[in-house]
Amino acid sequence: MNVTLALAQINTKLGDMQANLEKHLALAKEAWSSGADILLFPELSLTGYVLQDLVPAVARRPQTDDPLFKALLKTSQDLDLVVGFVEEDPRHRFYIAHAYLSQGEIVHIHRKVHLPTYTLFDEKRYLAPGDGLRAFDTRFGRLGMLICEDFWHISSPYLLWLDGADLLLMSSASPGRGITGEQIGSAEAVETMMKTYAQLLTVFVAHTNRVGFEDGLKFWGGATVYDPDGTLLAKGPYDEESLTLAELDLEQLRRTRTRLPLLRDERPELVRRELERILRHD
Template sequence: MTIRIGLAQIAPYLGLPDRNRDLHLEQAERARAEGAELLVFPELSLTGYLLKDMVANLALRPDASALAPLLEASRTLDLVVGFVEEGPDYRHYNSLAYLAEGRVAHVHRKVYLPTYGMFEEQRYFTAGNTLRAFPTRFGRLALAVCEDIWHPSLPYLAFMDGALGLLVGSASPLRGADRAPGDDLPSNAAFWDRLLRHYASIYAGWVAFCNRCGVEDGTSFWGGSRLVGPAGERLAEAPLHEPALLLGELDLAALRRRRQAFSAVRDERPEVTFRGLERILRARAAGGEAP
């Protein structure tokens, strides 16, 4: 069995959720016509990224009527969309939702909110505090938002939780227009590419990375969305800095073969990690340095 997946590398309109919803529906229609069964959008795909004080105005509950047309579209095509989530206590999260069969099947709240250099997400968003895999019609998957996977603990949790693949929505900007000699990608894109291929190969799973393109307040988002297979191989990649609908195949038989040949996930002992972290956290709580 293969899963036909699409990555919608779009340039959302900044602060115009209705136009972005139409853009999503149009992309979903195109992807469906190409035979896609699952379509992933970037981080904050329904709102744009540099929202600042707009965060509070654009926040939605996952059951908001504004999402209804997307839920309707999810009856024929599973969708991952990025939005500002309003929690029951009115806190705001940078979230990705997995929509399938007309329902919100899962919501992931970004755990690591970058607040350094040009980033100021902790000023506007509350951090999520969990990452869990969830069942889909294709098998278990997990979601992560951009900076989340610069922390190796989250992909680890996703794959220990039984995920076959990790779907990452991003709004990664160009920061440094340099390219190392011999690299086929600019430095930031090359870093991401190595990271994604590392996770895919070490956990023998799929990694789908959907990054946005376009420009907001002078910041360019570099696109370059990509699919990585369970041996760390590049399955498909979108162009840099321009809109694209990237389609690819995720082959379950190939993943199964890879997990038979490469037993790191099978042999992984999360209880060792767990006990080690317990000890470290106890020492930290006691005011000591981690030995």
């Protein structure tokens, strides 16, 4: 089966959800007319990133009667949408979340597990961490979602892999740092990581990232899709808003894993044994 994946790299209006929603819907229309099956947006695509005290003002319960989700779910009749937002739980905790919407349903929500709170980051001051990493089934196979700092922890993609994910959808709002290289420093680090995960896990890895500025922070775009061999299938431009399309031949999973049976030979029982020993603290 072939899946056409569209990656949106967008600028957002900080805290203006209506303006951001309209951009999502316009891009969904464009992606759909280009034949996309899935459209992936960056981290906090509906709200903007450095929210600080805006967090409670933009937080949503992802429900079919929420006007924002209603519009997105309607569009998800055409193509699957993967969008970033702030989720409020029934007890009023706020999470950075990504929702997978398909055919009018909320299929899965991932709450960001690792909240960076160091140097320029201050997420834990405002937000609660998620406490699960689960793969989920879609009409295109079993997928996993990770949000930015999540994929800087090697255990996150590893767990999704063992849970059956064959396509990892990664989203970021990555502020650029480093001005010595060809591209802004953080871009090279993330691209290396995406390629490495694709190769080590023999899965498809798609990543998209914000563009634009929030105060002095610069988000660099540069969406990428790697196949299970670690081959770059598509790449978006740096710094500009754009929609990048990639054609995923899911049969590549079989071809790669026949040649390179890393999944077959992985030993999660051994990992569990050693983790249990390490975590016993004796």
